[in-house]
Amino acid sequence: MTEPEQVGFATRAIHAGQDPDPSTGAIMTPVYLTSTYVQESPGKLKGYDYSRTCNPTRTALEANIAALESGAHGLCFSSGMAAINTVLNLLQSGDHVICSNDLYGGTYRICTTLYQKFGVDFTFLDMTDLAILEGAMRPETKLVMIESPSNPLLRLTDLKAVAELCKTRGILSACDNTFATPYLQQPLGMGIDITFHSTTKYLGGHSDVIGGAIVVDDPDLHTRLAHFQNTVGGTPGPLDCFLTMRGTKTLHLRMERHAANAQAIAENLESHPRVSKVHYPGLASHTQYELAQRQMRNPGGMVSFELDASVEDAKRVASSFKLFALAESLGGVESLVDHPATMTHGSIPREERIAAGFQDGLIRLSVGVEDLEDLLADLTQGIALLDRS
Ligand SMILES: Cc1ncc(COP(=O)(O)O)c(C=O)c1O
Numbered sequence: 001m002t003e004p005e006q007v008g009f010a011t012r013a014i015h016a017g018q019d020p021d022p023s024t025g026a027i028m029t030p031v032y033l034t035s036t037y038v039q040e041s042p043g044k045l046k047g048y049d050y051s052r053t054c055n056p057t058r059t060a061l062e063a064n065i066a067a068l069e070s071g072a073h074g075l076c077f078s079s080g081m082a083a084i085n086t087v088l089n090l091l092q093s094g095d096h097v098i099c100s101n102d103l104y105g106g107t108y109r110i111c112t113t114l115y116q117k118f119g120v121d122f123t124f125l126d127m128t129d130l131a132i133l134e135g136a137m138r139p140e141t142k143l144v145m146i147e148s149p150s151n152p153l154l155r156l157t158d159l160k161a162v163a164e165l166c167k168t169r170g171i172l173s174a175c176d177n178t179f180a181t182p183y184l185q186q187p188l189g190m191g192i193d194i195t196f197h198s199t200t201k202y203l204g205g206h207s208d209v210i211g212g213a214i215v216v217d218d219p220d221l222h223t224r225l226a227h228f229q230n231t232v233g234g235t236p237g238p239l240d241c242f243l244t245m246r247g248t249k250t251l252h253l254r255m256e257r258h259a260a261n262a263q264a265i266a267e268n269l270e271s272h273p274r275v276s277k278v279h280y281p282g283l284a285s286h287t288q289y290e291l292a293q294r295q296m297r298n299p300g301g302m303v304s305f306e307l308d309a310s311v312e313d314a315k316r317v318a319s320s321f322k323l324f325a326l327a328e329s330l331g332g333v334e335s336l337v338d339h340p341a342t343m344t345h346g347s348i349p350r351e352e353r354i355a356a357g358f359q360d361g362l363i364r365l366s367v368g369v370e371d372l373e374d375l376l377a378d379l380t381q382g383i384a385l386l387d388r389s
Contacts, residue, residue, distance in 0.1 A: 004016045004063075004066075004067035004070075005070065009068070009182075009183060009252055010252045012064075012067040012068055013064075013068060013183075013248050013249055013250070013251050013252055014249045016063055016064045016066075016067030016068070017029075017059070017060040017061065017062070017063025017064035017066075017067065017245075018060050018064065018245065028242075029056070029057055029060040029242065029245065030056070030057065031057055031238045031239050031241075031242045032051075032055050032056045032057045032238050033238055033239070034051060034055075035050070035051050036049070036050055036051070037049055037050070051235075051238075052230060052233050052235055053230050055235075055238050055241070056238075057238035057239075057241040057242055057245075058076055058235065058236060058238065058241045060241070060245060061074075061076050061213075061236075061241040061242075061244055061245050061248075062074035062075060062076050062213075064245055064248055065182075065197070065199070065203065065213045065215060065248065066215050068182040068183070068203075068248060068251070069177070069182040069186055069187075069188055069195055069215040070182070070186050070188065070189055071186075071188045071195065071215035071216060071217050072216070072217045072218075072219070072222070073215065073216050073217070073219070073222035073226075074213060074214070074215050075213065075214045075215075075222070075225055075226060075229050076199070076211060076212065076213050076235070076236050076241060076244075077211065077212035077213065077214070077229065077234050077235060077236060078210065078211065078212070078234045078235060078236045078237075078240070079198070079200065079210045079211060079212050079234070080106075080178065080196075080197060080198025080199070080200055080201075080210075080211070080212040081106055081107075081110065081198075081212065082212050082232075082234030082235075083196045083197065083198070083212030083213055083214050084106075084107055084110060084176075084196060084212070085110060085232070085234065086214060086225055086228045086229055086232065086234070087143075087145070087174050087194055087196060087214065087225070088110065088111070088115055088120075088143075089225075089228040089232065090142075090143070090172070090224060090225070090228075091115065091120050091142060091143065092120075093118055093119030093120065094119055094120075094140060095120050095121070095140060095141075095142040095143070096120075096121045096122075096123070096138050096140045096141045096142065097111070097115075097120060097121070097122050097123070097141070097142065097143045097144070097145060098122075098123045098124075098125065098133065098136050098137065098141060098143075098144045098145070099111060099122060099123070099124050099125075099144075099145045099146075100124070100125075100126075100127045100145070100146055100147050100148075100150050100155075100157065101124040101125050101126055101127075101352075101355075101356045102147075102150045102151065102152065102153045102155060102356045102357065102358065103124075103145070103147040103150060103151060103176065104147065104151045104176065104178075104198075104344070105340075105344050105345040105346065105347045105348055106347075107145075107147070107176070108124070108347065108348055109347045121140075123136050124352075124356075126155075126356075127146055127148075127150075127155070127157040127162065128155050128156070128157065128287070128288065130158065130161055130162070130165065133162065133165065134165055137165070137169060137171065141169070141171050142171060142172060143171065143172045143173075143174060144162060144165075144166050144171055144172070144173045144174070145174050145175075145176070146159065146162060146173070146174070146175045146176065146192075147175070147176040147178075147179070148175060148176075148177075148179075148180065148185075148295075149179045149180060149281055149299075149300060149302065150179075151178075151179060151302075151344070151364075152279075152302075152304045152338070152340045152344070152345065152358060152362060152364040153279050153304060153356075153357060153358055153362075154179075154279040154280060154281055154286070154302060154303070154304055155279075155288065156281055156288040156291050156292055156295065156296075157175075158291055158295070159175060159185070159187050159190040159191070159192055159295060160190045160191055160295075162192075163187075163190055163191030163192045163193075164191060166193075167191065172193050172194065172221075173191075173192045173193050173194070174192065174193065174194035174195070174196060175187040175192045175194070175195050175196070176196055176197070176198075177195045177196065177197055178196075178197050178198045178201050178202070178331070179201075179202075179300055179302055179330075180296060180300055181197075181202045181203065181251060181255055181300075182195075182251075183251050183252050183255045183297060184255060184259075184296045184297045184298055184299075184300055185295055185296045185297070188215065188216070188217055190295070193216065193217075193218065193221065194214060194215075194216050194221065194225075195214070195215050195216075196212065196213065196214045196215070197212060197213045197214075198211075198212055199211035199212055199213050199244050199247075200212075200329065200331070201329065201330050201331025201332075202251065202254070202255065202258075202301070202330075202331035203244060203247055203248050203251060203331075204243065204244045204247040204331075204332075205247035205248075205250065205251065205254055205331060205332060205333060206243075206246075206247055206332055206333060207329065207332035207333075207334065208243060209240045209243040209244055209247075210240070211236050211240055211241075211244050212234075212236075254333065254369055255298070255300070255301070256298070257369040258300065258301025258367055258368070258369060259282070259298040259299060259300055259301055260372075261301070261367045261368070261369065261370075261372050261375060262280065262282070262299070262300065262301045262302065262303050262365075262367040263280070263282045263299065264372050264376070265303055265365065265367055265372075265375060265376065265379065266278050266280035266282060266283050266303045266305075267283070268376055268379070269303070269305045269379070270283060270285065272383060274307060274308070274383050274386050274387075275305050275306065275307060275383070276306045276307070276308045276361075277305065277306040278303065278304075278305045278306075279303070279304040279305065279306075280299060280302075280303045280304075281296065281299040281300070282298070282299030301330075301331070301366060301367045301368075302330060302364065302365070302366060302367070303364075303365045303367055304340075304358075304362055304363065304364045304365070305362070305363055305365075306359055306361050306362050306363075307361040307362075307363060307383070307386065308361060309360070309361040309386060310360060310361070311339075311341055311342065311360040311361075313361070313386060314339055314341070314360060314361045314362070314363060315339050315342060316385060317363065317382055317383060317385050317386060318337050318338070318339040318363055318382075320381075320382045320385050321337055321378050321379070321381075321382040322378050322381070322382075323335055323370060323374055323375060323378040324336060324337040324365060324375070324378055324379070324382070325337070326338075326339075328343055328344050329366070330364075330366035331366060332366070332368065333368050333369045334368045334370070335365065335366060335367055335368035335370060335375055335378075336365070336366040336368070337363060337364070337365055337366075338363070338364040338365075338366070339362075339363060339364075340358060340362055340364055341353065341358070341359075341360050341362065344364070345358070
């Protein structure tokens with residue numbers, strides 16, 4: 001393929017990192033199921049020595065995801081958490097980290113139950129307020145970790161502004177780009193140092209593989225992260241890489257449909273008498289609607305809404321849908337529903353959860369690519385349960 005930077009997103013999605021196999025012409029990158037590689041003489045390699053360190057199927061996926069993020073270097077992992085862990089591996093005892101306060105529950109958990117005990121200090125705050133962020137920065141602050149849109153409240157962070165704040169103080173900035181995907185937003189282009197993903201979600205796109213990725217431009221940062229990738233060993237198997245790559249080929253098509261369905265659903269829910277609030281960056285009522293227009297190609301496929309309901313009633317509604325499957329995760333072609341308070345964000349104490357702004361009655365939808373009319377009908381019948389209680 002011509003250099004990735006010379007072609008459009010869809011062309012990169014389909015071709016980047018994936019030249020036909022030189023030995024057979026196979027158009028799809030083979031699944032290199034091998035742990036080791038025969039050396040011509042000691043130390044004389046054909047580019048590969050051991051599959052934890054590198055594997056040709058993984059190399060293809062890493063190049064593909066880097067190209068999608070318009071970044072220089074990609075690294076892939078066995079899960080999104082393994083990718084996040086690798087970003088946190090850059091820290092040492094005494095360092096301070098600032099994170100969004102409504103980020104994925106597993107990210108909160110790794111910070112508070114693992115890194116805190118090794119002497120890393122964390123502050124969780126509302127990243128929508130740059131003055132609060134700036135006020136929390138200390139001389140020992142080494143990393144600012146953002147999720148935009150955030151999970152589950154779909155709040156946005158002004159990535160350019162945060163990147164500038166961090167750069168002037170020599171603080172690394174990292175963005176979890178899982179919800180947006182590189183099709184909607186490219187953090188590196190806005191000055192962020194590290195972008196990372198749970199590729200389990202939209203990049204894989206078919207709910208059949210767990211994975212993670214990091215993309216950076218800076219070669220030194222890449223070397224440090226690749227060192228931890230190899231040292232810790234949370235790397236994906238070649239079949240997982242193959243499946244993820246099959247997903248990235250259609251990312252652009254899927255994201256258009258996810259967003260079209262999500263926009264219509266968000267508008268519909270906003271006028272529903274049982275729904276007190278809808279969180280979706282494509283609604284004019286979203287406090288950062290203007291930022292969404294500026295920062296994202298479209299507002300994405302995730303919608304959250306609040307029912308004026310107890311935990312128990314919200315759980316009953318979430319369990320009553322027929323098409324929206326009650327399941328953790330997101331970003332697959334099929335629609336999913338989540339009750340964050342008892343599922344994805346159950347590890348965040350209730351007081352912290354409420355303080356961060358998400359209520360017991362919050363429901364999160366991962367809007368799939370099914371027929372819109374069927375999804376709307378399913379939501380209507382599910383919420384109607386509240387009228388029968
Ligand atoms: C935004 C976000 N980041 C990271 C993760 C962790 O990814 P994984 O489950 O692939 O380890 C998740 C998982 O739900 C997520 O939603």
